[in-house]
Structures are given as structure tokens and as C-alpha cells.
Amino acid sequence: MSSAVSELRRTPLCDTHSQLKAKLIEFGGWYMPVQYSGILQEHTAVRTAAGLFDVSHMGEIEVRGPDAEKLVNYVSTNNASKLKIGQAHYSGLLYEHGGFVDDILVHKVSDTHFFICVNASNQWKDHEHMELAKLKGNYQAEVEFASERYAQLAIQGPRALATLQKLTSTDLSAIRYYWFVDGQVLNQPARIARTGYTGEDGFEIYVAPEVSNEIWNAVLEAGKEFGILPCGLGARNTLRLEAKMALYDHEITASINPLEADLAWIVKMDKGNFIGRQALEKTAADGITRKLVGFEMKGRGIGRDGYEVWLDGSPAGWVTSGGPSPTLNKNIGLCYLPTEKAVPGVEIQIMIRNSPVDAVTVATPFYKRAKG
């Protein structure tokens, strides 16, 4: 453990996790549950029934004011002008050189108010980045660091809706994917978004920290009949990997741009200027030299984060995330390879403890839920 446990940040649900006998670990400066009953069991619960995650370590930044939309558009890659009130989208915060400051979820609360969910360990940096952009561009907007006002719970899986519906009068089936409603859960104000990081249907709810334990327990009780399980960061990681969702410091970093990360779809070049735009224009014109691609192990072994990827007898890239896929019962991963090789069907080797083990690049996502 890199820091003394006493120095780690805790979510308001930390004692509840201990009571549930979770295994708690250091994660990005937080003391977080990595698993309760077991990663495989929790993963399966989310794919077949429901799982409940404490993701209160995630940060929240609120942008308000007459120039809120302009500022959000200037600091992020997606086009916030396209969002309707009550809609959310995935986006990127970039440096001028085109690398990622963070990946974010932007929610449009009103024409003058945007609510942004950001990664835990990046939240202060994100806030500063946005604050500086505001000052530099003289935008009439307030950028509030709001993380302390929110706990976030994710209820994910095919029975997530039926579970959460017992605790709210908001008609959840009327909320479309990547839309949200400001309603109530257990009669407490809650921002209820149909979003998630698992590749499954589900909801992420933002509530006051003081009521988060009560809501956590109520969700577990409501989902009992479906087989809901509390889930930790371990299952969150295997689930997001199967769905090929990026994890900061793995697929995306300060030295990786969205085109390399196979995230061109969140970059809207037709929306006007934004931080990183010039660099991306140049990158697009020159062509990218490396790109993210999925792989499956063919030989015995698991390609893990940071392992070298070899091509025709030479090192050619690196694994960004890798591990077992409980749903597919294969060992899968994501890696960077030279652009022309970052296509399905290329034979590669992953260097596992100094031995090359055969793998092949594949189409992604590895797992896609049946829409129903």
C-alpha cells in the first residue's frame, strides 16, 4: 500500500463496506472496496441480475452562468450545444497538445447549468483546468468544485430498473439511455441518470452524502429478490473492460489523444474552437501512428496492463488493460499498436514474464448487451 490507510480518503459509505466484509484497498488515494463476495460472482450478478457500486470517489464539477455552455464547449471535445436539457454525453478534457486531462460525463441541467462527473483522482486537476480556461477566455460562468456535496451510487444490470423503481416515483422506464431526471429516491433529492460503466443497462444516482447509507441499504433490500450484490472496483474493472470503456491512466493519459484512443466520436471538429483542437487538426492531417485495439489471448497466460506487445519479433506496443473476461470465458485486453496493425485479425505476442505468448487482435467491444 502506497500510503498509510489513515491518510486515505473515504467515501461516506466506507463503514458500511466494512460491515459487509468488503476487501478494502488503496485506489487513487481512496480507501475503496475492491470486492465483497468475489469479483467473478459480482461480475455475473451485473450481467444477469443487478449490482450496486459505491462510486462516491468520483468527482462532480458544476458550471453555471450565461456562458456555461460556451465554457463547457471550449474545455471539452464533444458538442455541448447538441445536448437537450436532461441529456448527458461522454466527452474529453484535453490539453493544448491534444492529450487527455480526463474523460468526463457532461449533463445539461438547464441552458445555464451543466453538471459534470469526472474521475476521482483527476477532479482537482480538472477543476483547475476549467477554472483557468474560464479566466483566460473571460467566460461569464462559475466553475464549482461540488464533489463534497454528492455521493454517487451505480445500480447496474438487467434488473437495475426494477430494483430502483421501488424507491422512486420517477418513471424510470421513461428515462432514455444517457438521459437523466432530477427526482427523488427514498424521498430525498436525487439526480437519476441512465448511465453506467459496465456495458449493462442501469442508473447512476447522485445524492447527498448524508442520505447515501440509507439509500445504499434500501437498494440492496429492493434488489434482494433479483439477486442483487454489492460490487467493488474489481468487478467494475472487468465489466468496463468487456464493454471497452476507457480507464484514465490506462487507455487514455496525458500523452494519448482521442484519435489514438479510438474515441474520434467524442471529438466534434465542426463546433468551433476548443482546447486541443489545433493539435488534433494537425494529428488528423498527419495521421496517427498508434491506435487502441482489442486482443484475445490464444496461448496460456493473461496479458496485463503494461506488458509489451510484440509483432514479427519486435516490440511494437503495450497493453493498457488486460484480464480474464468472466462473461466470455477468455483472457482479453486492450493495447496500443502501430495504426496499420490496429485492426482485427493480426497475430501478436504478449510478453508475459519474459516469454512471448500468442494473442490475436479482435473487434471490440468484447461484450455488447442485447438491446431490449
Next chain:
Amino acid sequence: MSYPETYKYTKEHEWVHAEGAQATVGITDHAQHELGDIVFVDLPKVGSQVTKGQTFGSVESVKAVSDIYSPVSGEVTAINELLAKNPEKLNEDPHGDAWLIKVKLGNPGEINELLSAPDYQTYVGAE
């Protein structure tokens, strides 16, 4: 789970059960519990040499890779084939069916330097 009195243990959480010049090596219940769901076991070839205190293979859980250190020195005479197909057995029966390797001891005296079952239990209790 109880720790067999006839086994010896390391602080790296391996066990060894010596019967004459032959020994069986595995990881402890504490180790499998700490690792979580085990999904892959990498073992040396039969006929290779292992050295006390040196790694001879690895066990992977969903989240992480852990090296296994040999509690004894000698020649590998068998590896547990069961674990290639059923690595999860290590979570179920770490002190029994899910042994890792059998070793022909090069220096049987090494065994005496290891922890007894009560000492190991005290050690993991305090860890």
C-alpha cells in the same frame, strides 16, 4: 480452514509437506483468500530445478499476479495438471487437491528453517 500440523509454512504463504526426500508444495488458505478468485496458475516444467526463496511460478487472480516462492530446493518431479483447467480449485482446496508441485528435495534439512503450523497462524493473524 485449519493449517495441517504436518506441513511447514513460509512468510510468503506457501506450504510444504515433506515425506522423506519427496515434498509437495502449495499455497496457503490465507494466500488464496487474499488473492480472491484465482483464474490462472503458471507452473515450472517437470525436471526443472527450484531453489529455496526463489520464484518458481505464479498465481493470477482476476485482479493481480502473485509470484510463488519455493520453500525448498530440489528437482520438480510433478506438477498439478488439475490446475491448468481448473485454477479455481486453488480457492477451494489449497491444502489438498490443489497442491502445485512435487519436489525431490536437494537439501531436506531446509525444511526445519520453516514455520510450524501454529507459528504460521500466529504470523498471519498478526499480519
